[in-house]
Every structure is written in structure tokens, then in C-alpha cells.
Amino acid sequence: MSFTGVMRPGHVCIRVLEMGPALTHYVERLGLQKVGQDDQGRVYLKAWDEHDRFSIVLREADAPGMDFMGFKVCSTADLDRLELAVRDYGCDVERIPAGELVGCGHRVRFTIPSGHSVELYAEKDYVGNGLGLTNPDPWPEGLKGMQVNRFDHGLLYGPNIPDVVDFFVNALGFNLTEKVLSPDQKIIGAFLSCSNKAHDIAFIDYPEPGKFHHASFLLNSWEELLRAADIMGMYEIPIDIGPTRHGITRGRTIYFFDPSGNRNEVFCGDYTWYADRDPITWHAEELGKAIFYHDRKLNENFLTVVT
Amino acid sequence: MNESRAYRITIADSDEDFLCKDGQNVLRAMERLGRKGIPVGCRGGGCGICRVQVLDNGRYRTLKMSRAQISIQDEASGMCLACKLIPQGDLRIQPLGLLRKKLNN
Numbered sequence: 001m002s003f004t005g006v007m008r009p010g011h012v013c014i015r016v017l018e019m020g021p022a023l024t025h026y027v028e029r030l031g032l033q034k035v036g037q038d039d040q041g042r043v044y045l046k047a048w049d050e051h052d053r054f055s056i057v058l059r060e061a062d063a064p065g066m067d068f069m070g071f072k073v074c075s076t077a078d079l080d081r082l083e084l085a086v087r088d089y090g091c092d093v094e095r096i097p098a099g100e101l102v103g104c105g106h107r108v109r110f111t112i113p114s115g116h117s118v119e120l121y122a123e124k125d126y127v128g129n130g131l132g133l134t135n136p137d138p139w140p141e142g143l144k145g146m147q148v149n150r151f152d153h154g155l156l157y158g159p160n161i162p163d164v165v166d167f168f169v170n171a172l173g174f175n176l177t178e179k180v181l182s183p184d185q186k187i188i189g190a191f192l193s194c195s196n197k198a199h200d201i202a203f204i205d206y207p208e209p210g211k212f213h214h215a216s217f218l219l220n221s222w223e224e225l226l227r228a229a230d231i232m233g234m235y236e237i238p239i240d241i242g243p244t245r246h247g248i249t250r251g252r253t254i255y256f257f258d259p260s261g262n263r264n265e266v267f268c269g270d271y272t273w274y275a276d277r278d279p280i281t282w283h284a285e286e287l288g289k290a291i292f293y294h295d296r297k298l299n300e301n302f303l304t305v306v307t
Numbered sequence: 308m309n310e311s312r313a314y315r316i317t318i319a320d321s322d323e324d325f326l327c328k329d330g331q332n333v334l335r336a337m338e339r340l341g342r343k344g345i346p347v348g349c350r351g352g353g354c355g356i357c358r359v360q361v362l363d364n365g366r367y368r369t370l371k372m373s374r375a376q377i378s379i380q381d382e383a384s385g386m387c388l389a390c391k392l393i394p395q396g397d398l399r400i401q402p403l404g405l406l407r408k409k410l411n412n
Contacts, residue, residue: 017352017371063375064353238350261353261373305348305356
């Protein structure tokens with residue numbers, strides 16, 4: 001469901017140091033499916049319950065991090081309207097032709113005040129989730145590893161969070177669902193939704209622009225989360241924290257790292273957001289509880305370890 | 308690689324030392340033994356938290372590290388990330404953390 005014309009996080013392009021170990025991690029351990037590779041060497045992946053051709057793009061590079069995150073909008077008319085809204089807001093907009101990402105229609109890309117590249121697109125090849133749309137089974141056999149359902153959201157670190165919130169709310173029509181306020185009442189953390197989810201993208205204040213905190217993948221239950229943690233144990237995947245609960249979004253979570261040091265999350269059980277709510281407020285002095293509800297304290301890594 | 312061989316890693320300006328098996332990275336060896344001295348971050352060569360300076364011309368090799376954290380110049384001067392540092396002899400190392408990067412900026 002979209003309230004804004006923006007439908008959902010559609011893809012994220014993650015830089016990795018070495019493609020081989022990255023594919024072992026994302027395909028064999030998380031359970032994403034490899035759908036292709038382009039002439040630049042970028043590898044395209046999808047989660048089993050996504051219907052579009054890809055959601056994760058991996059690019060081998062000298063430094064890890066995020067190249068860009070893309071949102072799918074409901075129609076080409078919405079894309080044209082939102083492109084105009086972003087231009088009117090004062091952002092420089094780059095139009096990337098259809099096919100530059102294989103299977104994706106033309107994209108509208110801009111840099112937001114935190115220094116991240118964000119893009120919108122309306123069309124991507126439909127491949128389905130393998131179950132069909134008529135009398136389908138609930139899940140396919142043969143899934144690997146943690147069996148993540150979908151790319152769910154991203155958390156990004158950078159400066160100018162109040163400006164980022166203003167942009168997402170007023171140019172793109174997102175809702176602010178939760179915010180973290182500093183003692184002088186500045187927004188230093190923002191959770192934003194274009195849908196019924198508690199967050200589709202989130203930001204935390206950080207001096208260096210364009211930093212990547214994590215990409216999150218959806219699981220169905222606490223039990224599946226525990227099973228994911230077991231897989232991290234079996235294969236010695238470095239865990240940052242968890243399994244535990246976030247105060248913000250109420251999500252149940254594990255933070256862990258890919259072989260290039262990019263943080264991933266597996267996550268389940270946030271609440272349903274409706275646009276007639278007011279945002280939830282957290283005070284910075286309660287940030288420990290906001291982020292890790294059980295320990296009620298931040299691990300230092302949450303604030304400092306980014307790519 | 309010789310599984311039975313191990314190298315002694317000494318943390319400068321502290322009483323910490325521990326053994327690192329041949330082929331193992333220094334950060335992993337420290338964590339496995341429950342020792343401290345080098346800050347632990349992503350363990351994947353990406354975040355720069357475990358940045359160290361290798362002292363006394365110690366012998367080692369490194370695996371691929373983020374160029375945003377360790378420049379070619381840094382690497383040539385014996386700086387590296389402990390999670391990608393494979394000793395080839397006993398080493399004395401100085402943890403730097405994010406300090407050096409902050410000073411550069």
C-alpha cells in the first residue's frame with residue numbers, strides 16, 4: 001500500500017571487496033538467489049518472496065559501502081510527478097536510462113542532504129516468486145541458509161538529518177514514524193515510511209556524509225531469527241549484536257557483517273504504521289533503550305562502525 | 308601454512324600478548340583467546356576500527372582492505388587492519404583505531 005506514489009524500497013547497490021566471498025555470504029548464507037551479472041561485473045540478486053527481477057546489486061570495489069538505494073514508485077506518471085517534485089525542491093536530478101541496471105526501467109537519481117544517492121524508478125522486469133499467482137503454495141522448497149523473504153529497509157548515516165526528513169516528507173510524501181531528539185531538540189535519528197511498515201528507510205546523524213549502516217532483510221518469526229543466528233554460528237559469520245529487540249520500530253533483530261564489513265540485519269515483527277498517527281519520540285538520553293531494548297545500552301559499534 | 312606454528316603478537320604500550328596461529332588473522336586470534344587491546348569492528352576490512360601500525364619491520368601479509376581506511380601510502384608504512392593481518396613472524400603492533408583517520412581529516 002502506498003500513500004505517496006512511492007511504493008517500497010526496490011533495490012540497494014552494495015560495494016564489496018571480493019565478489020567470491022560476498023556471493024557465498026549473500027547466496028549460500030542469507031539465501032538470496034543469483035539472477036544475473038552485467039558487463040560491468042555487477043551481480044544481481046533477489047530474495048525468494050520478491051516478484052521483481054532483483055533487489056540487491058553487488059559491485060566489487062576498493063572500499064565497501066553503498067552506491068545507491070532505489071525506491072519503486074507505483075506508475076510512470078508517479079515517477080514523472082515525483083521527478084518534478086524533487087527538481088522543484090531544489091535537488092539536482094540525473095536521469096539514468098532504462099537498462100543501465102539490467103531489467104530496470106529508467107531511474108531518477110538525486111543526492112539527499114546526508115550525501116547518499118537515492119533513486120526512483122517505476123518499472124522492473126516481473127519474474128514472480130516461483131509459486132505462481134493461482135492457488136499458490138506458501139513457500140518454495142530448496143531455499144538456502146537463512147531464507148530471507150525480502151530486502152526490507154536501509155539505515156544510513158550522515159549529516160543534516162532535519163533536512164533529510166524535510167526532503168522525504170515534503171518532496172517524496174513519506175511519513176516520519178519515529179524520531180530521536182537531542183537534548184537541544186534537534187532530530188538526530190529519523191525513521192521514515194512510504195507504506196504501512198514502521199520504516200522503509202532510516203537515518204542517524206553522523207559527521208561523515210554518505211555512510212552505510214545496514215541493509216535489512218525480512219524474516220517471518222522470532223524462531224526464524226534464532227535459526228538465522230544458528231547459521232551465523234555454524235559459519236562463523238561475525239555478529240554485531242542480537243538476537244534482541246529494538247525499542248524503535250519494535251523489530252526483533254540480529255546485526256551481523258558481510259565479508260567486506262558491510263552490516264546486514266535480519267529482522268521481523270515491526271508494527272503496522274498508519275498515516276493518521278503522530279510520530280513516536282525518543283530522547284537521546286534513552287537511545288540505548290531505543291536501539292537495544294533489553295540491554296538498554298548502545299554497543300559502541302552501533303555508533304561508530306559503518307562502511 | 309603450518310597449523311602447529313604460532314606467532315607471538317605483542318601490543319605496544321601494554322602488557323598484552325597472545326599467540327596467533329599460522330594463517331590466522333591477528334584480530335581473530337585475540338578474540339578467540341578472550342584477549343583485549345585492539346578495538347573490534349566489522350571484522351571484514353571495511354570499517355577501520357581495528358587499524359594498527361606494525362612496528363620493528365615485522366614480517367606479515369595482508370588480505371584486501373578498504374582503500375577508504377588504508378591508503379597505498381598507509382599500507383607501505385606498515386599500517387593495516389588487524390582483521391586482515393596475517394603474521395609471518397612474531398609481531399609488535401600499535402593499535403590506532405579511528406585516531407589516525409581523525410587526525411588526517
